Amino acid sequence: MAKVLVTGGAGFLGSHLCERLVGQGHDVLCVDNYFTGSRANIAHLIGNPRFEMMRHDVTFPLYVEVDQIYNLACPASPIHYQFDPVQTTKTSVHGAINMLGLAKRVKAKILQASTSEVYGDPEIHPQVESYWGHVNPVGLRSCYDEGKRCAETLFFDYWRQHGLKIKVVRIFNTYGPRMHPNDGRVVSNFIVQALGGNDITLYGDGSQTRSFCYVDDLIEAMIRTMNTPNDFTGPINIGNPREFTIRELAEQVVAMTRSRSKLVFAPLPSDDPRQRQPDISLARAVLGWEPTIDLRDGLERTISYFRSQLRAAAE
Ligand code: NAD
Ligand code: UDP
Numbered sequence: 109m110a111k112v113l114v115t116g117g118a119g120f121l122g123s124h125l126c127e128r129l130v131g132q133g134h135d136v137l138c139v140d141n142y143f144t145g146s147r148a149n150i151a152h153l154i155g156n157p158r159f160e161m162m163r164h165d166v167t168f169p170l171y172v173e174v175d176q177i178y179n180l181a182c183p184a185s186p187i188h189y190q191f192d193p194v195q196t197t198k199t200s201v202h203g204a205i206n207m208l209g210l211a212k213r214v215k216a217k218i219l220q221a222s223t224s225e226v227y228g229d230p231e232i233h234p235q236v237e238s239y240w241g242h243v244n245p246v247g248l249r250s251c252y253d254e255g256k257r258c259a260e261t262l263f264f265d266y267w268r269q270h271g272l273k274i275k276v277v278r279i280f281n282t283y284g285p286r287m288h289p290n291d292g293r294v295v296s297n298f299i300v301q302a303l304g305g306n307d308i309t310l311y312g313d314g315s316q317t318r319s320f321c322y323v324d325d326l327i328e329a330m331i332r333t334m335n336t337p338n339d340f341t342g343p344i345n346i347g348n349p350r351e352f353t354i355r356e357l358a359e360q361v362v363a364m365t366r367s368r369s370k371l372v373f374a375p376l377p378s379d380d381p382r383q384r385q386p387d388i389s390l391a392r393a394v395l396g397w398e399p400t401i402d403l404r405d406g407l408e409r410t411i412s413y414f415r416s417q418l419r420a421a422a423e
Contacts, residue, residue, distance in 0.1 A: 111135045111173065113216075115166050115207060116180035118145030120286045121221070121279075124327050125178060126150060130158045132331075137172060141165040144183045149286050166203035167195075170210055176334060177218040179207045182256075184223075186249065186377065187292035193251035200255030201262070208266045217273040219334050220263050222343065224280040224384055225253045234351075234385040237278070237343050247379045260343065267341055275333050275340070280347025280386045284323030284406060285413035295320065298358055299407075299414045302367035312376030314355030317383045321348035322406035325399040332395040340394060347386040348399040357403075364407055 112129050116122040117138030122145065129136050130153060138150060138161045153159040164170060166181045182199050183189040189196045204220065211218040227235045228243030243253045266272040283295035290300075301308050329346040352360075358371055391397050 109133045109135065110175040111137070112176045112178065113137045113139060113172060113174040114178045114180060115139045115203070116145065116182060116221070118142060118147065118150050118161070119180065120149070120184075120284070120288065121282065121323065121326065122180045123149035123286055124284070124323050125180070125330060126153060126159065128327050128331065130156055134158065136160070137162060137174060139164045139166065139170065140181065144185070144188050144288055144291065166206055167198045169206050172210070173214055174216050177207055177211055177216050178221070178330065178334070179204065179218060180221040182221070182252075185288070185291035185293045186252075189252040190248055196251040197255040200252075200259045204259035204262045208262060208272065211272055212266065212270055217275070217334065218263075219275040219277065219330065220259055221330075222260055222276050222278045223252075223256050224278055224345070224347065224386065225249065226257050226260065226278060227384075228253060229379065229381040230383065233383055234349065234387040235345065236387045237345055237390055244379050248377070249379045264341070273338050275336065276342040276344070277330055277333050278343050278345050279326065280321060280345065280384065281318045282321045282323055282326045282347070284410050287410070289414065289417065294318065294354060294357065295407075295410065296414070298361040299365070299411055300418075302361050302365040302369050303411070303414055303418055305367060305369055307372040308358045308362065308369050309374045310354060310358055310371055311374050311380065313373065314358065314371070315353050316376075316380060317351045317353050317385065318357075319348050319351045319385045320357070320403055320406070321346070321399055322401040322409070325401055329391060329395055329397045332397055336394060344390050344394065345386040345388055346391055347388065349386055349388055350403065351383075351385040352403065360403065361407065361411075364404075365411055
């Protein structure tokens with residue numbers, strides 16, 4: 109059993125990862141500054157002797173003793189990462205330098221939660237790991253996209269220069285319970301709007317595509333990646349290759365919630381990628397993994413989570 113550090117552990121993905129690692133018998137140290145994460149996400153783990161929480165901002169150095177590091181700290185939704193773009197870049201870049209420095213000192217294996225955004229608005233479809241991307245370096249999304257690209261560079265330079273054991277996963281759109289209800293990401297937005305009987309906001313004409321992965325599948329792939337042989341670094345795509353238009357997603361959410369919400373159209377945000385679909389051949393071959401939960405099942409679980417959240421808030 110290992111001592112594992114999860115940065116961003118009080119966030120959506122981080123809290124599921126901490127839960128799974130504790131369940132596997134590891135000692136987990138969760139580090140988070142609560143920018144988008146919350147104590148509620150990890151409340152069920154507090155008191156477990158295998159779980160420890162530390163409030164800390166990864167842009168500052170951290171001195172702890174661990175065997176593995178999952179580096180997830182970074183706001184992930186466009187609303188949150190554009191709120192303080194300079195801090196977003198600092199979190200990705202200074203955060204990566206600090207966590208890589210820590211990994212170097214204690215000889216820990218370190219995994220970076222990178223993103224499909226490194227491909228930008230892709231000209232290659234579906235996206236393969238060898239594609240270098242099509243990213244605007246000076247736009248509203250750049251703080252996130254370029255911050256994550258620079259973090260990947262740092263990981264590979266620490267690997268080449270210092271022989272660190274690194275893993276880089278490129279995560280595609282993932283959804284599920286514990287998404288922040290106001291974080292503006294499309295799945296949580298549509299569900300919260302539909303359950304509240306409010307208009308469903310389709311940006312643009314809704315023909316842009318995304319491929320949605322349920323959180324449990326994603327966490328399984330992340331842990332399998334951490335456990336690959338030392339000579340495997342990635343980058344490796346993880347996500348669900350089934351592609352939907354945003355309009356199809358809206359219609360499915362409305363049907364499943366039996367909502368009377370109407371679809372309304374709003375301007376497309378700048379640099380919004382037209383299409384996104386992971387090629388997961390590498391994950392299939394190296395991890396023996398592919399997603400098992402389809403959109404309908406995943407939406408059912410997510411809708412029931414938001415229903416209970418809204419009910420609790422109303423009481
Ligand atoms: P999230 O916003 O729920 O979680 C991010 C966590 O990081 C939060 O708990 C936040 O408080 C914490 N954090 C932010 N800045 C920090 C800092 N400076 N120091 C310490 N903690 C800090 O988002 P998420 O969806 O759980 O994403 C987790 C990671 O996965 C992110 O790195 C994100 O870029 C990556 N990712 C997620 C998706 C997705 O679809 N969910 C897709 C691609 C990549
Ligand atoms: N989107 C939308 N309505 C919303 C929120 C998002 O139409 O209320 C669109 C958004 O423009 C994008 C897609 O849904 O094309 C996915 O957006 P999200 O912010 O979830 O993730 P990302 O753009 O980072 O993939």
